[in-house]
Amino acid sequence: MKIEEIGIKITKDSKYLEWLKECYIYSKKSNHPSTHNAALLIKNNKIVLSGVNVLPPGVKEKKRTF
Numbered sequence: 001m002k003i004e005e006i007g008i009k010i011t012k013d014s015k016y017l018e019w020l021k022e023c024y025i026y027s028k029k030s031n032h033p034s035t036h037n038a039a040l041l042i043k044n045n046k047i048v049l050s051g052v053n054v055l056p057p058g059v060k061e062k063k064r065t066f
Contacts, residue, residue, distance in 0.1 A: 015045065026052055033061050 004010075019040055027038035030052050041049035055061060 019047070022047070023050075026050055029054075031055055031061060 019042060023038045023040050026040075027036045030036040030038070032053050032055055035053060038050065038052040040047050
């Protein structure tokens with residue numbers, strides 16, 4: 001499937017690159033051991049909401065022993 005077929009427009013606008021970098025940096029706040037995901041909700045060219053996956057309250061990360 002081509003990206004154009006699902007309605008995503010390709011752009012070289014620098015603001016998108018900055019938002020992508022910010023999302024990547026924000027994802028490092030995740031305490032989940034296997035995934036570090038983040039998302040930004042943008043409206044009118046401003047970030048209105050951000051989120052990152054974390055372990056639920058009370059769940060502690062266990063160190064792996066191999």
